[in-house]
Amino acid sequence: MNVLIDKFDVFAGGFWLTLQICFLAAIGALVLGAIVAVLRISPVPPLRAVGTGYVNVFRNMPLTVVMFFAAFGLPALGSNADFLRIPVVDSLFRRLGTDLPYFRFALIALVLYTAAFVCEALRSGVNAVPAGQAEAARSIGLTFGQNLRYVVLPQSWKASVVPLGSVIIAMIKNSALVGFFGVVGDLSQTADQLTSAEGYAFIPVAVGISIGYLIMTVPLGALLNRLEKRQAVAR
Amino acid sequence: MSQQTSVLYDVPGPRQRRITLITSVITSVVLLVGAYFLIYRPLDDKGQFTMELWGPLVDPSNENFTQVWERIGLGFRHTLTAAALAIVASLAVGTLLAVLRIQLKSLTRRRFSGLATPLAYLLRGLSALLSVVTRVCVEVFRGLPVVLTIFFVARGFPEFGISFDSLWYLVIGLTIYNSVVIAEILRSGMEGLPGGQAEAAAAIGLAPMQTTRMILLPQAFRIMLPALISQLVVVLKDTSLGFIISYEETLNIGKQLIGVLNNPIQVYLVIAVLFIAVNYSLSKLAQYLQRRLSRGRKTAGIPAQNLPSAALTSQAEGAGGN
Numbered sequence: 001m002n003v004l005i006d007k008f009d010v011f012a013g014g015f016w017l018t019l020q021i022c023f024l025a026a027i028g029a030l031v032l033g034a035i036v037a038v039l040r041i042s043p044v045p046p047l048r049a050v051g052t053g054y055v056n057v058f059r060n061m062p063l064t065v066v067m068f069f070a071a072f073g074l075p076a077l078g079s080n081a082d083f084l085r086i087p088v089v090d091s092l093f094r095r096l097g098t099d100l101p102y103f104r105f106a107l108i109a110l111v112l113y114t115a116a117f118v119c120e121a122l123r124s125g126v127n128a129v130p131a132g133q134a135e136a137a138r139s140i141g142l143t144f145g146q147n148l149r150y151v152v153l154p155q156s157w158k159a160s161v162v163p164l165g166s167v168i169i170a171m172i173k174n175s176a177l178v179g180f181f182g183v184v185g186d187l188s189q190t191a192d193q194l195t196s197a198e199g200y201a202f203i204p205v206a207v208g209i210s211i212g213y214l215i216m217t218v219p220l221g222a223l224l225n226r227l228e229k230r231q232a233v234a235r
Numbered sequence: 236m237s238q239q240t241s242v243l244y245d246v247p248g249p250r251q252r253r254i255t256l257i258t259s260v261i262t263s264v265v266l267l268v269g270a271y272f273l274i275y276r277p278l279d280d281k282g283q284f285t286m287e288l289w290g291p292l293v294d295p296s297n298e299n300f301t302q303v304w305e306r307i308g309l310g311f312r313h314t315l316t317a318a319a320l321a322i323v324a325s326l327a328v329g330t331l332l333a334v335l336r337i338q339l340k341s342l343t344r345r346r347f348s349g350l351a352t353p354l355a356y357l358l359r360g361l362s363a364l365l366s367v368v369t370r371v372c373v374e375v376f377r378g379l380p381v382v383l384t385i386f387f388v389a390r391g392f393p394e395f396g397i398s399f400d401s402l403w404y405l406v407i408g409l410t411i412y413n414s415v416v417i418a419e420i421l422r423s424g425m426e427g428l429p430g431g432q433a434e435a436a437a438a439i440g441l442a443p444m445q446t447t448r449m450i451l452l453p454q455a456f457r458i459m460l461p462a463l464i465s466q467l468v469v470v471l472k473d474t475s476l477g478f479i480i481s482y483e484e485t486l487n488i489g490k491q492l493i494g495v496l497n498n499p500i501q502v503y504l505v506i507a508v509l510f511i512a513v514n515y516s517l518s519k520l521a522q523y524l525q526r527r528l529s530r531g532r533k534t535a536g537i538p539a540q541n542l543p544s545a546a547l548t549s550q551a552e553g554a555g556g557n
Contacts, residue, residue, distance in 0.1 A: 043244055043255060046263045057507075060468070060514035062475035064486055065507050072499040077281050126243070134243055144243075152243065176380035180479050188383055195390060202394050206387050210379055217378035 004208050007194060014190035015212045021107065021186065022172050022216070028111035029171065030164075033118025040123055051119070058116035063109065063174050070109040071102065071181045102182035110175060117167040125160025126152065158231065165224040172216050187212045283500055291496055303492060310488030311509060317402060317474045317484060321409035322467050328410060329417030332369070333455075334447050336422055339366040341443050373415050381412040381473050389480040401482040405474065413470055420462050424455030460528065464521035468514045475510075485509065 004011070039051030058066065129152050137151040179189030191209045194200045247255060278284060291299040342362040347355035376384070385408030392398060392407075399407075428451060436446040456463075477484040489502045496502070 041243060043247075044258050044262055045255070046259050046266060050266065056515060057511060060472075060511040060518065061507050062472040062486075062510060064472075064475040064478065065503060065510060068486065068489070068499070069503050069507075072493065073503060076499050077277065077283070138245060147243070173378075173380035173382075176382045177476070180382070188380070188386070191383070191386065202390055206391065209383065210375070210387075213380060213383065214375060214378045218374055221374075221378065 004204055010190055011208050013185060014187040017186045018175055021175050025107055025110040026168055029114035029118050032111055032115035036115055036119040037122040041126060055116045055119055058113055063113045063177060066109040066113045067177060067181050070105040074105060106178035106181055106183050114171045121160050121163035121167050125156035128159035129155045162224055162228050169217050169220050289501055306488050310485035314474050314484040317405050318471045320406045322470050324410040325413035325417050328414035332418035333421035336369050337425055337447055376411055376415040382476050384408045384412050385476055386479060401480050404480050405477045405482050409470060409473055417466060420459050421455050424459040425451040428454055461521040461525040468517045471514060
C-alpha cells in the first residue's frame with residue numbers, strides 16, 4: 001500500500017487533471033447541448049432535422065470512435081485544435097495551452113459526445129411540461145419569450161435536472177478514456193503509468209485510482225437520488 | 236414531431252405555415268452553403284475525397300477492397316460476439332443480484348423471533364451486513380468507469396496467475412459494470428410495482444423467493460424491457476473499449492487498416508456508420524416497445540379480471556420458472 005502514500009502527489013495530480021477535463025467538458029457540453037436542444041424543438045423543420053441528426057449520430061456512436069476521430073482525424077486535416085487556446089482560460093487550465101494537442105482533442109470528443117445526451121435531457125424536460133401549461137400561458141397573452149421564461153423553462157428545469165446529473169456522471173466516467181488517447185497525467189493514464197512503467201503493485205494502484213473516480217461519482221449520484229426523492233414527494 | 240412542438244407553439248395557421256415554409260427554404264440554403272464552405276471545402280482542400288483514400292473502402296475493383304471488408308467483417312463479428320456474451324452474462328448476473336438485494340432487504344426487516352435471542356441477533360446482523368456489502372458493491376462498480384473495469388480485469392487477473400483470451404477480459408469487465416446497472420434497473424422495476432402485487436402474493440401463501448420469482452421479476456422484466464434494450468446499446472458501444480486490451484474488435488481492426496492505408500477519416504467514418512446503423516435500429520426497437528408497453532398498460536385491468544378463470548398454478552409456475 002506504500003504506493004498510495006509515496007505517490008500521493010501523482011494520484012492527486014491525476015485527480016486534479018481529470019477534474020479539469022470534466023469541468024471544461026461539462027461546460028462545453030451544456031452549452032452545445034442547449035444549442036442542439038433549441039434546434040430540436042425549433043419550429044423550422046431543417047433546423048429540427050439538423051438537431052435530430054446530431055443527436056442520433058452521436059448517441060449511437062461509441063465515444064471511442066469520436067475520440068479516434070478527434071485524435072487521428074483532426075491531425076489528418078492539419079488541425080491542432082488551436083481555437084481552444086482561449087487566451088485567459090488557458091492560463092487557468094494550463095493543458096489547454098500546451099503544444100501537445102491531445103488534451104484539446106479529448107475535450108472536443110467529450111463535448112461533442114456528451115452534448116447529444118445533454119440535449120436529450122433538456123428536451124425530455126421540456127416535453128415533460130404539460131401542454132396545458134403553455135396553452136394557458138398563450139391564452140393569457142404571454143409572448144413566446146415570456147412563455148418560455150415564466151412558464152415552460154422553470155418547470156422543465158425541474159424535470160431535467162436529474163437526467164442532466166446522470167449525464168454529467170456518465171461524462172465523468174467517460175473521461176477515463178482520455179488517458180488512452182494521449183492525455184498524460186489524468187487518473188486513468190496514471191494507473192497505466194504506475195503499474196506498467198514504474199512497476200508498482202497493481203492492486204494498491206487500482207484501489208487509489210478507483211477511489212479517485214468514486215470521490216467524483218458517488219456523492220453526485222447520492223445527491224441526485226435525494227433530489228429525485230424530493231421531487232417525487234413534491235409531485 | 237407535431238406533438239413535440241405543440242407544447243411550445245400553437246397549431247400553425249395558414250400565415251404561420253407560409254412563414255415556416257419560407258424560413259425553412261432560407262435556412263436550408265444557408266445550411267447547405269455553410270456545409271459547403273465549412274465542411275466540404277476544407278476536406279476537399281486536404282484531398283480527403285480522392286479515390287486513393289476512399290478506394291479500398293468503396294470501390295469493389297480496388298485491389299484491397301475484399302481484404303479490407305473481410306477484416307472489417309471479422310472485427311464486427313468480434314464486436315458482436317463480445318457484446319452478445321457480455322449482455323447475456325450481465326442479464327444473468329444482474330438478475331441474480333437484483334433478486335439477492337430484494338431478498339436481503341426483506342430479510343433485514345425480519346426479526347427471527349422464533350429463534351433463540353443470540354441466534355436471532357446473529358442472523359439479523361448477518362443479513363444487515365450482507366445487505367450493506369451488496370449495496371457497497373453496487374455503488375462502487377456503478378461509480379467506476381467501465382474503461383477502468385476492463386483495464387483492471389485485464390491487468391489484475393494475470394497478477395493472480397489467471398489468464399484468458401482478451402475476449403474474456405472484455406466480457407468480464409463489461410459484465411461487472413453492466414450487471415450492476417441491470418440489477419439496479421430490475422430492482423427499481425420491482426420496487427416500482429404496486430405494493431398490492433407482493434401483498435397478494437403473500438396472501439395466497441407464496442414464500443418471498445416465490446413472490447420475487449413468479450410475481451415481481453416477470454413484471455419488472457416487462458416494464459423495464461425498453462431500459463434493458465437501451466443497456467444493450469450501451470454494451471455494444473462499450474465493446475469498442477476492447478482496443479485498450481488489444482482485443483481485435485472493429486476499432487482495433489480499423490486502427491490496423493489505417494496503419495496500412497493511411498486514411499483515418501474514411502475508415503472511422505465507415506466504422507461510425509456501422510455502429511450507428513446497428514445502435515439506431517436497437518434504439519428504435521426500444522422506443523417501439525416502450526410505446527407498445529405504455530399502450531398495453533391501459534388495458535391491464537381486463538386480463539387481470541380474467542386471472543381467476545385461468546388460475547392454473549402449474550402454468551403460472553411454468554411461466555415463472557422460465
